[in-house]
Amino acid sequence: MSGNEHLQLSISTEPDVVYVRQAVRKLASEIGFSLIDQTKLVTAASELARNALIYGGGGMATIEKKQQGTRTGVCLTIQDQGPGIENIEKALEDGYSTGSGLGLGLGGARRLSNEFEVKSAPGEGTTVSITRWL
Amino acid sequence: MYRIPILRVEEFLLVSIQTDLDDALAVKLQDDLTTAIATHHARGVIIDISGLEIVDSFIGRMLADISTMARIQDCHAIVVGMQPAVAITLVELGLSLSGVQTALHIDQGMRFLRRFLAGRDEEASDERE
Ligand SMILES: Nc1ncnc2c1ncn2[C@@H]1O[C@H](COP(=O)(O)OP(=O)(O)OP(=O)(O)O)[C@@H](O)[C@H]1O
Ligand SMILES: [Mg+2]
Numbered sequence: 001m002s003g004n005e006h007l008q009l010s011i012s013t014e015p016d017v018v019y020v021r022q023a024v025r026k027l028a029s030e031i032g033f034s035l036i037d038q039t040k041l042v043t044a045a046s047e048l049a050r051n052a053l054i055y056g057g058g059g060m061a062t063i064e065k066k067q068q069g070t071r072t073g074v075c076l077t078i079q080d081q082g083p084g085i086e087n088i089e090k091a092l093e094d095g096y097s098t099g100s101g102l103g104l105g106l107g108g109a110r111r112l113s114n115e116f117e118v119k120s121a122p123g124e125g126t127t128v129s130i131t132r133w134l
Numbered sequence: 135m136y137r138i139p140i141l142r143v144e145e146f147l148l149v150s151i152q153t154d155l156d157d158a159l160a161v162k163l164q165d166d167l168t169t170a171i172a173t174h175h176a177r178g179v180i181i182d183i184s185g186l187e188i189v190d191s192f193i194g195r196m197l198a199d200i201s202t203m204a205r206i207q208d209c210h211a212i213v214v215g216m217q218p219a220v221a222i223t224l225v226e227l228g229l230s231l232s233g234v235q236t237a238l239h240i241d242q243g244m245r246f247l248r249r250f251l252a253g254r255d256e257e258a259s260d261e262r263e
Contacts, residue, residue, distance in 0.1 A: 009137050014156040018155075021154070021187075022154065025187070035219045036218075036219045036222055038222070039187065039219040040222075040226065042188050043188045043189075043190050043196050043223050043227060047190055047191060049193060050190075076232070097211050099193075101191060101195070102191050102194075102229070104191045104228045104229060105190075105191050106225060107173070107228065108226070108227035108228050111228070112223065112226055118140075123171075
């Protein structure tokens with residue numbers, strides 16, 4: 001496989017967040033991730049999918065197998081067309097929340113992945129990409 | 135809509151989460167438990183999460199809120215059966231679950247609750263003397 005398998009899921013309801021978790025789990029386990037690595041990736045996916053639903057007004061998840069040289073991984077991209085994040089630095093801080101959360105989701109997702117990237121600007125939506133390698 | 139069943143065992147309530155928990159279901163469980171504690175005058179609640187494949191910030195908050203809510207109702211909540219992979223992930227996520235009592239499995243949770251409540255009864259009768 002050349003690393004082009006990908007799956008897209010829309011996130012517009014609370015059960016959709018669960019479907020994203022299940023799809024990420026399925027791919028991670030097929031690729032051979034350990035239970036602990038699966039759990040870390042799925043937990044990060046859950047945080048990002050929920051953020052897209054709550055703050056972004058819904059969005060899209062793209063789940064793909066990634067191949068880089070001899071490395072294999074899972075890449076998850078969560079995209080929304082919501083209001084965007086004004087201060088990304090701040091949003092990544094533990095304990096910072098503009099909602100009623102604990103403010104752990106974004107920073108936690110970063111800690112739970114090997115690669116992490118946020119693209120966001122006010123009025124332009126938010127895209128978060130994470131990768132975890134096998 | 136599906137609800138997570140709440141069972142009565144002696145003076146305790148027992149909940150075993152065996153399904154993927156979406157946020158709405160988690161909120162419903164919290165509400166149902168609060169009501170059930172009052173209705174049954176439950177003194178202890180055991181929440182078995184051995185079937186949960188993840189605990190993220192939302193579910194973690196629910197477990198903490200249930201523990202607080204129980205305490206306010208003079209009831210003691212204990213979370214049992216957390217998978218090791220879930221516990222490891224929680225730490226990295228940054229969730230401390232402070233205020234949430236945990237035990238390995240249902241048996242241990244029951245034993246703890248019995249001892250804990252017997253100790254409290256004793257204290258209460260000492261105070262009366
Ligand atoms: N997709 C998004 N669109 C707009 N703002 C976002 C998005 N994701 C996160 N944010 C902003 O970043 C803040 C921090 O997000 P984070 O996930 O860390 O915490 P939270 O969602 O508030 O609480 P928790 O995830 O712990 O339940 C949010 O409160 C919100 O203001
Ligand atoms: Mg969040």
